[in-house]
Structures are given as structure tokens and as C-alpha cells.
Amino acid sequence: MQATPTPADPLKAAKWTPQSIRTGVIARKRGMTAMWDDLGARQPVTVLQIDNCQVTANIVTVRKDKTEYHAVQLGATDKREKNTTAQMMGHFRNANVGPKQIVREFPVTPDAHVPVGTTLSAVHFVPGQFVDVVAKSIGKGFQGGMKRWGFKGLRASHGVSISHRSLGSTGQHQDPGRVWPGRKMAGRMGGVRITTHNLRVVRVDTALNLLFVKGCVPGVDDAHVMVRDAKKIMVAQAQHNQAKGRYEKVLPKGVDDLPFPAGTQEMAKSLPPVIEAPSARVISPFLPRE
Template sequence: MLRLCNATAEAESSAASTSQWTPNSVRTGLIARKRGMMVMWDNFGVRFPVTVLQLENCQVTANIKTVRADQSEYHAVQVAASDRSPKNTTKQMLGHFAKAGVPPKRIVKEFPVTPDAHVPVGTTLSAIHFVPGQYVDVIAKSIGKGFQGTMKRWNFKGLRASHGVSISHRSAGAIGAHQDPGRVWPGKKMAGRMGGERITTQNLYVVRVDSDLDLIYVRGCVPGVDDAHVMIRDAKKKMSQLAQHNSAKGLFEKILPKGLTGLPFPAGTKELAKALPPMIVAPSTRVTDPFVPRE
């Protein structure tokens, strides 16, 4: 396994022929499947959890450009993933995929980008699109928990578990506000269906990338059941807003996380993956050995 610095330098040189990533650039995201969780150990032997995400023939199906009412432009890249049988695809979508020159897909999503980040239609994206050492946001539909009470759904404390309460220990308590206003305020936190909603988990650290199997290892957990489709994009707060802030202040060494000098731009493709090692591992985020006593 090679370290991130060498791999990033090679990735930069390969992508230099087209264009370079800038702090104002917004790249497209990817569609992957959540394969499950496992554990890894860093350079100091510290155990930490990771979630494995796998790409399934993720390809670009369209580039979108529309003009809004205020004459501003909206740019996006449409991405599709997971091949499916043509007989289970509508004729309208079959025509759309045929126009793009890609096989029928199960899921189609679009990611807003900057005008310089459009990707040619039909391009097959690779796991190398995300560089180990950077941060990503993962978007998915959370696991449904069914109808739940206020303690589980909203973390209510509940009523007293000892004196003065009879078979109401986990109830919500009072929900009204006496005769004035004489009603329950809209948005009151009460029992109801929990989960099954679109959730974004932000700022997950990319630990490892396997371009042969198109695997992306991110530190921590992501929403969704195993084998569910998830969307991965560059972390909006750390890789976009913070990068623009540091660039405006002239703090160029803080634009990207430590150890990174650039990102594959406009996207990490299968052709780029062939020029890089099949597996790239990010260095540990720890600076000192946690098992050595402090002096």
C-alpha cells in the first residue's frame, strides 16, 4: 500500500492536461451502495470503525444547464448507477440511456456543479474520484423505525420512574397551553413514525480507496440499510465553504486537508484509476501515539 502523497501527485499530473481543481470548484458526486461496516487499525494500532461503499458501473448520463428567472445559470451533472435489465426499464428511460450511450440503470441522480466541472456524457466514474485524506458527505434514506414514542423519537426525559406516576413513565406529558391558545401548536414533538427520511451525514474521513473493486472506505457510519444506494459528494462545509474562506484570506496551505495538493478534476475516471496504484490508504489523523504515556 502506498501513501497518499505519492498517489495525489500522480493524480494531479494525470489531470493537469485538462483542468485543475480550485477552491471555487464544485465537483460532481457519486452513487454507491452501502456494503456494510468493518473495523480497521491505524498506524498506531488504534481500532476504528469504517463503512464500505461500492460503486456499480457509475456513469454520467447528462450535463444540465438551465437559466433561472433571475438570469443566473444552474449547472449539474446527471449520474446513474447499477445496471438493470432493459425489460424492467420504461421506454422513456431506455431512450434516455441509449442517447447517453450507457446501459439501463436502476438509479439516476443529479449533482449541482460549477460551470467548469461538467463531465463528458458516458464517462465511467471510479472510486479514485475521492482521494484518501479528504472529507465527504453521504446522503441516503435512513432506516425506518416504525411508530415510536417521544422518548425514542425525540429523546424526551419521560416522567418520574418512582413516586406519583402510574403507568405513564414514558409518556410525553402535557401538550397543550391551557385555554389560551386552547390548541396544540403546530410542530409539537409527539409520537409518530421515526426514520425513513433523507439524511446527510457530514464530514466523513475517506480512509482507503480500492480502484480495482471500486470500494470507498469512510470513517464512521452512514445512513441506510446494507446494499442501499447512497450519494457521496465532497464535504460541503470543509471542502467547499472552508476552502473558499481560506483562499480569500490567503491561507493556501489550509485550503485542502493536510497531505493533499489537489483533487481529480473534473472527475476521477476509470482511465485515471489505471495510472494509479489499485489501493491508496490515507495516513492516520493522529499525531502522537495514544499508547505512550504523556510526560
Template sequence: MLRLWALRPQASIARVRLLHATVANSATAAPTPSDGIESSKWTPKSIRTGLIARKRGMTAMWDEHGARYPVTVLQLENCQVTANVKTVRKDGSEYHAVQVAASDRPEKTTTKSMLGHFKKAGVASKYIVKEFPVTPDAHVPVGTTLSAIHFVPGQYVDVVSKSIGKGYQGTMKRWNFKGLRASHGVSVSHRSAGAIGAHQDPGRVWPGKKMAGRMGGVRRTTQNLAVMRVDTSLDLIFVRGCVPGVDDAQVMVRDAKKKITASAQINYARGNFDKVLPRNLVTLPFPAGTKELAKSLPPIIACPSTRVTSPFTPRE
């Protein structure tokens, strides 16, 4: 039987390796006059800025072996750098951050203070402004337009967003309580939480007791999501798995703290230089992936499958 996925082009592996080689060369080469970014190279101790994207929804993709996996589509909406922050804490340490804004908005709906801030940065008015802590070598010039190529297919990211609000919910939905019995003396309280306190000692309900209340609508972080594909023409980022928040919600995307930042520093200190970054990755766009860098790369870059053999091959 002819497998339909066998007819798909098998050029994604070559594309992603070409991308990594291009990024590595771009990081060490002299910047073009249109960039305005000083030449620098990513190191295991570097922490890059994140991006502000809009969650467009979920879909499905297939790898080279025909295995299906879910992805969430994130889109950048004119994400630009509006400020570089550098302050000194009380203990004498320095705090560095990059302020990023996204989603253009009319000037008439922007407050005067923020309107002046955007005009000083030389960018259009934005709906959302966020700040990402970085290392001193990862500052990005103000006014730089960031691209989806900031995240390379094959790396891992953390996505921060506000979860979907469920309203006031009971203990069975909020905390997965099994409820009371369906018979044998239980009357019209089958979904009740049951007893919540003790006897006269302590004579109160302990703080933090799982009870009914507001569910959802809080800040949540989903860690270690793999970047599967990047579309530089539409500024789309395809991450494997689900992302908190409703469709069209604003989300913050950054390098994974565990699998990129912490793992790179640990493996570098141990001398495991081939494990500093995930497999097939050479380096990361540093200090950021810009529109100028995206023009020199293919419009669609896909990540090669992590599977060694096809899951549909019969076992011996």
C-alpha cells in the same frame, strides 16, 4: 512485548503522497484519447460532481500506531455520467449539473422513456439516477465511467441517504423523553409524553410539538466524513464513521461543502494557500476521477494517520 501492529507495512504515507503527485500531474497533463475529458485543473471555486455508491456495511481499521477506528464501506456499481444539465433561471443566472446513474438493471424492467434516455447517453440501463450541481468548468463527458479514485484519501465527503425507518414510535424513543415517574401516583403510563397543551389560553397545541409519530425513513446528510482508503480494483471507498441507511442502500457521496468547498474558498481569499485543502493533499481529480486515471495508480491507496504520536505511549 512485541506489538502486532508494528509488523504492519508502513507504506501508506508514501502511497498517498504518490497518489497526490500523480493526480496533480494528471490534472495538468494532456488527456489521453481514451479519456475524452478536456484538460483542466481544480481551483478553490470549482465544485465537482458527486457519486452514487452502495453502502456495504461497517468494519474496523487500524492506523500506523495501532489505534482502531470504525469505517463504512461504500462500493460503486458501474457509476456513469448520463447527461450534462445547463439551464437559465428566471433571474438570469445559469444552473449547471451533472447527471449520474448507477447499478445496471435489465432492459425489460426499464420504462421506455428512461430506456431511450440511457440509449442516447450510450450507457446500460440503471436503477438510480441523480443530479449533482457543479460549476461550469466541472462538466464531464456523457458516458464517462467514474471510479472510486474520484475521492482522494485524506479529503472529507458528505454522504446523503435515506435513514433507517423505525415505524411509529413514542416520545421516549423518538425524542428521548425521560417519561413519567415509576411510582407515586403514576399508573400504567410510565412511558407517556405527559401534558401537551396549555390552559384555555391559547387553548390549542402549538405546531411542532414533539409527540409520538413516524420515526426515520427520511433524507439525512452526514457531513465531514474522512476518506481513509480507496480500492480502485473493487471500487471501494472507506469513510471514517457511520453513514445513514440500511446495508445495500444507495447513497450519494460528494465533496464536503464545509471542509472542502467553503473552506477552500475562504482560505484562498485570505491567502492561506497551504490550507486550501486538507493536509497532504495537493489537488483533486478534475473534473472527475475516471477508470483511466485509476489504471495508472496503485490498486489500494490509504490515508496516513492524523495522529502525531501513538495513543499507547505512556504519559510522562
């Protein structure tokens, strides 16, 4: 693994294409609230804050088949130096950034590397686009089949004694005479890595570095989450429409372009403090249907 040489100013004259895969960001989940769009419809949103997210390295690794793996390594949320190992302090010192609580890397295309030390902002995402959010789900502990898998359970009356929430039969006859591997049963629930796909960005607060996405996000409040361009809509669908010549459908409606290779803190200073996406609805939900 080696660090890529950084051009003098790669953020200038860079243009996003459907074949480009940008880096994501590390954010902190601040909680949920509600918003009302310009048609008056209420929509639940999750508030994510970009907490001093900086580039700590650009990674290029040559695989056994001679192909190259490119990634951008990010660190977020400042940490005390006394609580950081000497090895990580040397890594942060080489990147000219302060110690961070969390370090993650995002696979990118070779043209999407970001200069080391760059501070990313919430303007990395454009209102109206779609994102995927990756985080560790809330742990529920040991749970039964009804809560863990949505089983119906046994009858609530008529002959069932203290077994109302039981799974019921889990095996077959004497042949095969065992429970097949993978059977849905009681066990540990939650506490695993979850990816929520295709959440729409409805507002970006450049002053407070806040990202408002429609819907729920895995993880507890104040947990670190990874936010990236939606693989299904912003990458795969964009490449498909580009190949078919549907250039007006490469990006979602209302999105003209994406900051490339990244939306930086300097870029946010030239934008309004709050940027909001127009409603995705065609007509008002309060008008009677014809």
C-alpha cells in the same frame, strides 16, 4: 433544459480550484467494519462501493433571473432492459450507456462538466479528504417520544401507573388552550432524507471500487447513497482560506490535489490497488500524556 456541448477531451489539462464544485458519485452502502490506522488506533468505517456509475447527461438550465444552473446527471447499478421504460431506454441509448437502477444529478460549476458516458471510479475521492453522504434513513415506524426525541419519560416508580414512557404535558393553561404546532410528540420516525457531513475518507480500493469512510452512513445495507465533496470543509472552508492567502490550508492535511473534473476508471488503472490515508492523530493514543 438542454445538454451542453462536450469538448473533445475536457479531462486533459483540467485543474481543481477552490471555486470549482465537482460532481459527486452514486455508491452502494455495503456495511460497516473496523480498521486500524498506522498508529494502532481502531476506527469504525463504512464501506461504500461505486457500482458502475456513469455520466448520462450534462444539464444547463437558464433560470428566470438569467443565471445558469449546471449539473451532471449520473446513473448507477445496471438494470435489465425489460424492466426499464421505453422513455428511459431512449435516454440511456442517447448517452451510450446501459439501463440504470438509479439516476441522480449533482450541481456543479460550469468548468466541472464530465463527458457523457464516462465511468467514474472510487479514485474520484482522495484518502484524507472529507465527504458528505446523502441517503434515506432507516424507517423505524411509529415511535413514542422517548425513542423519537430522547425524552426522559415519567418516573419509574412512586405513583406513576402504566405511564412510564409517556410524554407528559404537551399544552399550557386555558390560554392558549391548545397544543402549539411543531410540538415534539409520538409519530413516524425515520425514512427521510438525511445528510451526514464531514466524513473522512480513510481508504480507497481501486481494484474493487471501494470507498472507506470513517463513521456511520444513513440507509440500510445495499442502499444507494450519494457521496460528494464536503460542502463545509472542501468547498466553503477552502474558498475562505484561499481568499485569506492560507494556501497550505486550502485542502486537508495530506491532500495535495483532487481529480478534476472527475476520477475515472482509466485513471484508476494507473494507481495502486489500495491507497490509504495517514492517521489524523498527531501522537499515538497509547503513549502516556505529559
